[in-house]
Amino acid sequence: MILTAKDKKKLIGLVFLSFIITLIETIGIFSIVPFIAIASNPALISTGFYMKLYNILGFTSIPSFLILFGLILTGFFILRGIYSILHSYLLNSYVFGIFRSISRRLFQNYINMPYSDFANRNSADLIKSITSEAMYFSFILQYLLFFLSDIMILVCFYIVLLLVNIKATLILSVVLGVKVFALTKITSKIMKDEGVKRESFDKRLYKILTETFGNFKFIKMLPDKKNILKKMSDITEQITRTQTTYYTFMTIPKNILETIGFASLLLVIVFFIYKYSDSAFILPFISVYVMALYRMFPALSRILGSHNYLVFGSRGLDIVFKELTGKIEVENNEKIEFTKKIEIRNVNFSFEGREILKNINMIIEKGSKIAIIGESGSGKTTLVDIIIGIYKPEEGNIFIDDIAITNENIKDWRQKIGYIPQSIYLFDGTVAENVCFGLDYDEQKIIKALKKANIYDFLRQKEGLNTLVGENGIKLSGGQKQRIGIARALYRDPEILVLDEATSALDGEIENRIIEEVFNLSENITLVIIAHRKNTIKRCKIIYEFNNGILNLSTHQDV
Ligand SMILES: Nc1ncnc2c1ncn2[C@@H]1O[C@H](COP(=O)(O)OP(=O)(O)O)[C@@H](O)[C@H]1O
Ligand SMILES: [Mg+2]
Structure with a gap:
């Protein structure tokens, strides 16, 4: 055996x-x-x-x-x-x-x-x-x-x-x-x-x-x-x-x-x-x-x-x-097209018997910019983790152009997504290595991603792509780390960009600038932003608010 x-x-x-x-x-x-x-x-x-x-x-x-x-x-x-x-x-x-x-x-x-x-x-x-x-x-x-x-x-x-x-x-x-x-x-x-x-x-x-x-x-x-x-x-x-x-x-x-x-x-x-x-x-x-x-x-x-x-x-x-002999997930490479919308249908999810998501329904049109807000611990990250295919819903499912995400096509689905978590883990290596983490090294593409994330000029004053970041980016500031996280997400040429409170640890000024840049570069990209501050989501037309596991549409006036 x-x-x-x-x-x-x-x-x-x-x-x-x-x-x-x-x-x-x-x-x-x-x-x-x-x-x-x-x-x-x-x-x-x-x-x-x-x-x-x-x-x-x-x-x-x-x-x-x-x-x-x-x-x-x-x-x-x-x-x-x-x-x-x-x-x-x-x-x-x-x-x-x-x-x-x-x-x-x-x-x-x-x-x-x-x-x-x-x-x-x-x-x-x-x-x-x-x-x-x-x-x-x-x-x-x-x-x-x-x-x-x-x-x-x-x-x-x-x-x-x-x-x-x-x-x-x-x-x-x-x-x-x-x-x-x-x-x-x-x-x-x-x-x-x-x-x-x-x-x-x-x-x-x-x-x-x-x-x-x-x-x-x-x-x-x-x-x-x-x-x-x-x-x-x-x-x-x-x-x-x-x-x-x-x-x-x-x-x-x-x-x-x-x-x-x-x-x-x-x-x-x-x-x-x-x-x-x-x-x-x-x-x-x-x-x-x-x-x-x-x-x-x-x-x-x-x-x-x-x-x-x-x-x-x-x-x-x-x-x-x-x-x-432990459980592993067998996932396949079947292609999945995203041309119209992502639809979340009747999704339920619980942790250790505690219901976190209750009958969630949501539609994300391609190219739209949506925001998800809600108190800390209300289930925002969990929902996003389900959308990006890290957790599987207990009930309900996610449909892409009316095709359900399954183990057959989940790999292709994940490949379309750039995910920027709240805290980015950078390993002890160069900026370039951190950006192309897990993918093939393509210098031009790395530079492009760094430029889009607005950190390339700063790096040029140091050792450029070869600047060492230290373990977990210890040699960088919070904002710089976050930008490298964004470059890492962009390097994958995502069709969907998900920011999970990716900028909330930064001060308002820097957060505004980064969010502004993200909006500017994501004209054709579908954007899902989880945020705390009003300012962060002011350019989002659609706002969802979490309340005790239930998701409701909200407006800028409510927020
Ligand atoms: N792996 C886990 N095991 C058990 N409970 C979890 C796990 N991850 C998150 N939770 C719980 O699920 C709830 C929702 O968490 P989360 O989606 O991260 O909230 P948010 O992102 O809105 O702050 C929280 O109460 C948290 O304690
Ligand atoms: Mg969270």
Whole structure:
């Protein structure tokens, strides 16, 4: 569900590669044993299998046989090393590729989610999913692969050990098995709890950071910053605690296993000495176990570590799954013509069960200039959001030249609209980047839009199109920011221009000038202005007034 078919295939391929590595490793390590056996007891060469090999290859002296054997083994281990590096490269590029594709898909889902869902989310949380949770998710895959390859190592080695000596191997496995089982039982629960805590602490940290930097002026004005600092350091303290617990528990299996490991190794040696008193004979056996355990303990402790990570990071998996299966809007590009009028028919809309718009009816003729007034909180922005296709009406609909807006044509409809909100968010970049935000860069068009918005001359005294605005336009005045917002709306060549109290934060003088300019440039444009002040709307022929969710026609005399 989360992984694409291609990623799944790659995953299976990687598991297969791990399996080959495991086989190479098993063969490599266990072929050292006959080597040691012959080296320590050359008489062995005259027995069965070795004799045949020795004769077939036409050797005349035992040392030359041993040298060749040793060289072959060396080559084998060099190959294994190269293969491991290659495998590790493939694994890492897979894991980080998954991070890339998951964060991309999360981002894509987020930018396509319904606005009403977005309004109920916290952007810090979305940022956290895209950066941190996607990373946790890809590491889960990595640890899963580690887990599988270590299991394979264990199984292969275990089979060989069983073939070498059943009794000793069984004793060993019972001792190890019990400890491993106990270790997993104890750590799983703790890891899971810490993983859940980790996610909720991360969420709070991201939130505190965005709140703080988003309110910098306010924070500057505070008598002291103790409270904010305390909030931040409390949360980092908790994060520190979960991470400390996690990393400590990560090392516990390794430590315990090493202790148990050496104890059980000694046990096996004692067993062999007790069983066979001939030291030349037991040396190969002991070397089998030493070699095998030398490789098995790290594998076993990595299995426990991976298991811990899988449990700890599973919260990332839950979140990625939830977010990727979240609701998105499928919208199409069907064309819609606007030549006559926009008609709002019987529109109802509520927020959280509270009716905001009650049976709204309204006609906006093409090219007309209309005003919407009403008290703050009366539903003006909500109505405009429905007209521009950001919210969907619960009942009723919007008709353009008698064709209803649906998911099929909503994209084309939105493209005809230039929207200037009350507060414009400018990102940290140049004026030009801010104007063409989300669209292709066209220098001439940007200049044209800036000229129309009456800000081009001011910019020419600075660095022109490349003037930096600072985060959220911190380097500009309110009026300048607003003009760039207007240029941004005009850059889209809108047929309809919507100003949602776009100038009410400015002083009367500047507001008048900007509104005057907007009227002058929108001869053929349909204009919808939401405003507070009388002056702003004096050139609008049609005025609607909101009252308790009900919209009525009004006149200049009433206002
Ligand atoms: N996303 C939302 N969730 C819940 N209530 C909302 C949401 N957005 C706006 N509201 C509420 O809807 C009402 C109308 O808001 P709005 O249309 O922004 O008013 P206006 O633009 O006229 O000042 C307000 O009471 C506001 O609290
Ligand atoms: Mg509003």
